[in-house]
Amino acid sequence: MVDGNPLLAVLCVTMVMSLADRDVCHDVTVVGGGIGGTYAAWKLRHHELNIGLYEFSDRLGGRFYTYRFPEAPDIPIELGAMRFNNELHPILSRTIQELGLKTGIFRNQDYFSDETMLFLRGVHFRNKDFSENHVPYNLRQNEGKGIQEIYRYLTQKTNFSGDVSSLQKEQPFIVSDDHVRLTDQTISGFFAKYLSEEAVELVANIYRFNLFNITAADVLQFIPKTDIFPVYMTISEGMQQLPEHLVKQFIGASRNHSVRTNHQLISITRNSVDGYTLGFMKTVTSDGKTSPTSQFISVCSQRVILTVPPPALLQINWETLQQRHILSTLKTLNYHVGVKVFLLYDYPWWRDHLIKSDIDSLNSYDSLHKCPKLKNQYSNYYDILHSGYIDNRYDEHIRPTLISDLPIDMTLDFGISNRTGRAVLLAAYSVHDLWSELQKNGEKLNLGHHSVSTEVVRHAHMYLAKLYNINMTVIPTPTAGVISHWDQYPYKEAFSTSKTGVDKETVWRTIHKPSAVDNIFIASGSYSKRTSDAWSEYCLEAVEGIISTYFGNN
Structure with missing residues (x-):
């Protein structure tokens, strides 16, 4: 260790390594096993190159992360990416089709249909109520x-x-x-x-x-192009199927291709013989948490594609990234909280309470505004959904989405297990950071790194009781629960956006190939020509641009 800094010690080691000391050499090294890295490796699979794909953790997919409750194994729980649109996300859609992955309609459509329910300022109303100005x-x-x-x-x-x-x-x-x-x-x-x-x-x-x-x-x-809102799709067996199948085809395309998990890139140095020396620190993942070890390896590579999140880029010791104009460009991002809290129950208690509280609140609000006709209108909606629930046709339709000004923000019905009858509720789909603090208190509800704490459950139930207009005691205790907030390295937060005054064209020109004399590329949705990396399509666009420009089409 040098001055107490393990990374400096690694740099000292990697800089004195001879070519013979290197563990492996690649024509192309792709760093980052998320959707960008797996897609880049897959796109290059037939280029007759020796390609190595390196991932920080023990899991491929990055923000494509599908979890399954053991008590409801047939319901994919999406801790990250969970939907896409064929028209708005053509690269993603085309890739899913080429891989032959089965898709279906994402039943929770959070764009506004007439029936989208809102609970704002303590009042339930639907999107179509705007036409009568029945909004608080x-x-x-x-x-x-x-x-x-x-x-x-x-x-x-x-x-x-x-x-x-x-x-x-x-x-x-x-x-x-x-x-x-x-x-x-x-x-x-x-x-x-x-x-x-x-x-x-x-x-x-x-x-x-x-x-x-x-x-x-x-x-x-x-802004929609028409009054018909886009239909969102999902991968039936879980969104993580996409990066996993990309890697499967990548590995199957050539014996020269390899994948190594639990490797963190910490340094890049140019050498005069065969391109670059990459210093990796091996990591270990336990119960979903990845930590560094004291073991290091050195890899040589002719070309490098970096598909890691921005916080991880800032940790790489490469002299180009330390240049003032590059460093300032890397810091042109705002980071935003994004939390999901999934809770598993013995039965879907919210389905009946949702409709009843909806009608009660609407009737109360209607009488205030002398609009008695809405009572029959919403009673009919209750009859439709209630009958659908009773005869098990409920899941054949898009489930209601609830949007609120409570800290849970959005609540989605994720369905009932056909195997066990257990029900999954996305209780909070939130941009509030209070959930990260609550997660530090109480006891874990079940085993696993992503298990919610009892304090998270208590607060979720407090807000759900307000949302459904019921007493907290009516809500049963969940049998399991998971939370994702993406605040740990290498992500920092769930997504990023550009700061004001940033010219994305300039950012793209500066970052995607930060050194004119080096064959090192950065493929990140955060630094693409888009203003946000909230959709994976933008990362795929960045990868496509780099490969078509510098690797040629094959």
Whole structure:
């Protein structure tokens, strides 16, 4: 150890290693076994190259992470990526089809259908209630027709064409009608120009924006091209099937291909003989947590593709990454909390309470506004869903999505196990960081690194009781639960967005090949031409751009 720093000790070791000391050599080394790294390796599988894929943990897939409760093994629990759209995510969709993976409709559609339920300011209402202005907000006339109309109105205050398919090309040039680029202003600043405070709060409550950090260019991602909202799909056996099948075909394509898990890249040095020397520290994963060891290896490689998250990039000792303009570009990101809390119950207690509380709240609110007709309307909805639940047809339809201003943000019914009858509820799909603090208190509900704590369960039940308008004592004790918040290395947070004033074209040109004289590439959705890495499609776009430009099509 040098000055108490194990990484400095590793650098001293790797810099004096001779070529003969190296454990292995590759034509191409792909670092990072998430969706970007597995896709890059898969795309290069027929290029007649010796390719090595290296992953920090013991699991391939990164944020494609499917978990299964032992008591409900037929329900894939998605701790990370969980859905995609064929039109909006063409590379992902095409790859899934090419691999022959079975897909189905993601039944929890969190875009707004007429029946999407909202619980805001203590009131239950549905998206279609905007048409009658039966919402607990004091909106202006042009704001009271629904969230889609608010977004269309905002679009009209810019020079955006409205065609989402051309958004990426138009984005750097889109300005509001006061001639300020959207990338140079925050969402809150943009909204404040054209919306009432009530409308700003409504949008924030529904889409859970961090209004003060995200560039206003992200607003345009949510504007639908038509009144027909996109249908989201999922991989039937779990989204993690995608990276696993990519790796399977990659390994099967050549004996020269290899995969090594539990390897953390810590240094890159150029040598005069065969490209680069990569210093890896071996790690060990126990109960889902990955930690460093004192064992190191050295790998030589002609070319390197880095597909690791930004916090991991900042930990790599490579002189190029230490250059001031590169380092400042790497730090052009905002990091955002994203938490999922899944709870397993003996039965789907929420399905009946959901409908009853919905009707009760609506009736109470209706009488306040003298709209008695809604009672029959929602009673009919209750009859449809209740009969569907009784005769087991409920799961044949898209399940209701509940969006709230409670810290759980969004609640999704994940279904009933056909094998055991146990039911899974995504109790919190949240951007609030309180869950990470709650997870530090109480006892673990079950075994495993991702097990929720009893304190998380207690708070989840407290908010669910408000959401369903019931007493906490009515909610049964869950038999198991898991939580994901992606706050540990190498991720830091669930997703990132660009800071305001950032030119994504410049970021892409600077980062994807940070050294003009080196064959080292960075393929990251965080530094793609998009303003966010919230969808894996953007990472795949970055990989495609690098491979087509520097490796040729094969």
